[in-house]
Amino acid sequence: MTHETAIAIRGVSKIFGPVETGLKALDNVSVDIRRNEFFTLLGPSGCGKTTLLRMIAGFETPTNGAIELDGTDITAEPPFRRPVNTVFQSYALFPHLTVAQNIAFGLEMLGRGKDEIKATTAEMLALVRMEAMAARLPAQLSGGQQQRVALARALAPRPSVLLLDEPLSALDLKLRKQMQIELKRMQQDTGITFVFVTHDQEEALTMSDRIAVMDAGHILQIGSPRDIYERPANRFVAGFIGESNFLDGTVLAAGPPARIALGGGQELSIDTADSPAAGQPVTLAVRPEYVLLGAFDAPGSLSGRITNLIYFGTDMHCHLTLDSGEELVARIPSGLSGKEGLETGAIAGVSFAPGALRIVGA
Amino acid sequence: MTRTSPRPFSVRRLPGFTAIAITCFVLLYAPIVTIVIYSFNAGDSVALWRGFSTKWYTVAAGNQIVQEATLRSLVIALWASGISTVLATMAALGTTRARNYRGRTLIYMLINQPLMVPEIVTAVALLIFFSSIKIATGYSGLGYLILAHSAFCIPFAYLPIRARMEGMDLALESAAADLYATPWQTFRRITLPLMAPGIAAGAMLAFVVSLDDVIITEFVKSAGQDTLPTYMLGQLRRAVTPEVNAISTALLALTVLLLTVFFILSGRNTARS
Numbered sequence: 001m002t003h004e005t006a007i008a009i010r011g012v013s014k015i016f017g018p019v020e021t022g023l024k025a026l027d028n029v030s031v032d033i034r035r036n037e038f039f040t041l042l043g044p045s046g047c048g049k050t051t052l053l054r055m056i057a058g059f060e061t062p063t064n065g066a067i068e069l070d071g072t073d074i075t076a077e078p079p080f081r082r083p084v085n086t087v088f089q090s091y092a093l094f095p096h097l098t099v100a101q102n103i104a105f106g107l108e109m110l111g112r113g114k115d116e117i118k119a120t121t122a123e124m125l126a127l128v129r130m131e132a133m134a135a136r137l138p139a140q141l142s143g144g145q146q147q148r149v150a151l152a153r154a155l156a157p158r159p160s161v162l163l164l165d166e167p168l169s170a171l172d173l174k175l176r177k178q179m180q181i182e183l184k185r186m187q188q189d190t191g192i193t194f195v196f197v198t199h200d201q202e203e204a205l206t207m208s209d210r211i212a213v214m215d216a217g218h219i220l221q222i223g224s225p226r227d228i229y230e231r232p233a234n235r236f237v238a239g240f241i242g243e244s245n246f247l248d249g250t251v252l253a254a255g256p257p258a259r260i261a262l263g264g265g266q267e268l269s270i271d272t273a274d275s276p277a278a279g280q281p282v283t284l285a286v287r288p289e290y291v292l293l294g295a296f297d298a299p300g301s302l303s304g305r306i307t308n309l310i311y312f313g314t315d316m317h318c319h320l321t322l323d324s325g326e327e328l329v330a331r332i333p334s335g336l337s338g339k340e341g342l343e344t345g346a347i348a349g350v351s352f353a354p355g356a357l358r359i360v361g362a
Numbered sequence: 363m364t365r366t367s368p369r370p371f372s373v374r375r376l377p378g379f380t381a382i383a384i385t386c387f388v389l390l391y392a393p394i395v396t397i398v399i400y401s402f403n404a405g406d407s408v409a410l411w412r413g414f415s416t417k418w419y420t421v422a423a424g425n426q427i428v429q430e431a432t433l434r435s436l437v438i439a440l441w442a443s444g445i446s447t448v449l450a451t452m453a454a455l456g457t458t459r460a461r462n463y464r465g466r467t468l469i470y471m472l473i474n475q476p477l478m479v480p481e482i483v484t485a486v487a488l489l490i491f492f493s494s495i496k497i498a499t500g501y502s503g504l505g506y507l508i509l510a511h512s513a514f515c516i517p518f519a520y521l522p523i524r525a526r527m528e529g530m531d532l533a534l535e536s537a538a539a540d541l542y543a544t545p546w547q548t549f550r551r552i553t554l555p556l557m558a559p560g561i562a563a564g565a566m567l568a569f570v571v572s573l574d575d576v577i578i579t580e581f582v583k584s585a586g587q588d589t590l591p592t593y594m595l596g597q598l599r600r601a602v603t604p605e606v607n608a609i610s611t612a613l614l615a616l617t618v619l620l621l622t623v624f625f626i627l628s629g630r631n632t633a634r635s
Binding site: 095 | 390531533534536537539540541542543545547551552555556635
């Protein structure tokens with residue numbers, strides 16, 4: 001299946017301040033964002049995700065590189081000549097204009113006819129379910145309502161790409177969950193390409209078609225939520241998306257299956273073809289929900305001592321110290337039977353679900 | 363059972379607070395109240411009450427010199443507040459709508475300089491400066507007074523406008539640009555309407571400040587260019603008549619009116635953002 005590219009980021013760098021000594025916010029970033037997809041830039045604060053978004057909008061100019069929109073180079077275009085609209089983190093609703101006037105603003109600036117403006121504004125008000133609030137001023141709206149108006153205002157001119165800069169971060173948890181679903185629905189209904197910036201990995205996983213994980217001005221991995229979660233490319237991604245246990249070891253045989261020696265004479269076997277050569281150090285990652293506990297003398301399992309048990313309602317977190325000295329967390333669903341032997345101080349056998357162990361670097 | 367929580371600190375419960383406050387208000391307003399009352403005195407004296415009358419208002423209003431001085435004051439104040447407000451608006455745009463740059467504090471200080479330099483120094487400086495221009499050009503019209511008033515009115519116009527703009531989210535202008543507004547459209551449709559209450563408040567304040575200026579006017583004015591305040595000063599040097607009380611009261615009424623509008627406008631300032 002081929003995909004049309006909506007936005008192409010070509011070797012973009014951004015340095016704030018003097019080129020030699022300035023702050024490098026983006027370092028030679030390239031990515032193709034596909035038409036009609038929900039694309040998320042995910043990373044901790046300061047990773048460069050917002051800078052990249054502001055560059056697509058036209059509020060920042062790249063120090064190096066180019067940005068193409070539907071095959072046209074827009075690197076030098078000012079924001080008001082780019083068919084791209086933004087939902088700002090602060091919403092940035094015009095306080096002296098009503099909800100309807102806010103939504104109509106972009107259409108007016110584009111010089112659309114009165115009837116078309118009226119019709120589109122009504123359509124957008126309906127899309128975000130704010131018909132009853134059309135005559136209100138932004139100050140008379142709740143946070144969630146302001147958020148919806150900001151969304152309608154940005155969607156009204158039917159941009160080829162909609163940029164969203166952490167738009168849900170100011171909402172409380174329940175509203176955020178609701179808006180996540182609504183945003184996804186709107187993206188599917190309108191067929192507009194969404195580029196979404198967030199530092200919230202759960203938000204990224206639930207909404208995105210594809211995610212780019214960023215850190216320190218680089219894109220570390222691009223993939224579907226499932227790719228990113230189940231096949232993290234490196235230790236940072238494995239640690240940032242969801243929770244991960246990390247085990248350090250040395251390759252005994254590259255395999256497949258690869259055999260890895262942990263400390264304390266323990267050994268693991270992984271069914272992978274991309275193991276480093278024998279003798280190399282490796283780091284393995286495994287999600288807590290894929291750690292299985294059993295009898296300490298079960299064949300093929302590691303053993304460890306339970307140091308802490310924390311009850312979370314739906315599941316229980318079991319902290320262990322392996323014989324190799326490494327710390328490990330296992331997540332056990334509350335409904336699972338056979339937890340009788342689990343108590344602090346007990347010795348348990350530790351094994352991993354098939355395919356759960358991944359090599360994430362040295 | 364209820365427990366009395368310790369009452370939070372309030373300056374109003376400090377001993378003598380009420381007494382000091384009342385004393386201050388009396389000292390502030392008693393002289394003004396006296397002037398207002400005696401402006402309605404029927405007699406010739408400023409100290410002896412001879413019954414209620416509005417005759418001094420009629421006298422003042424019929425006095426041609428007062429009429430001319432009033433007109434001159436209003437013309438100067440209108441021009442000066444207009445010029446200083448336009449300049450102050452541009453200064454506020456320059457100091458709040460640009461990314462932080464070096465020397466911004468210095469620019470704040472330079473803009474607000476008339477507030478800090480003793481007025482008498484500005485007055486003497488302007489007198490010397492303008493008299494050399496007068497000699498060179500031969501022009502001796504109201505222009506000098508208008509320029510002088512515009513200069514010292516700038517900080518009074520600037521401060522409310524800047525306060526207004528600092529409360530404005532910079533993202534608003536980004537949002538307008540994002541929604542296809544050119545820089546001029548952004549200014550016209552977003553920036554200007556939002557700063558309008560600040561501009562109006564600044565203009566009012568500048569108008570009031572220009573209207574009651576004495577020191578700089580006294581130094582800069584040419585012969586026959588008395589404004590209302592300098593006329594009153596001249597009158598007091600000769601004989602104090604209740605006419606001056608009447609003019610003062612009228613001026614007071616105008617000032618109070620303008621300042622009320624100013625406070626309403628700057629109140630909206632904070633409520634909006």
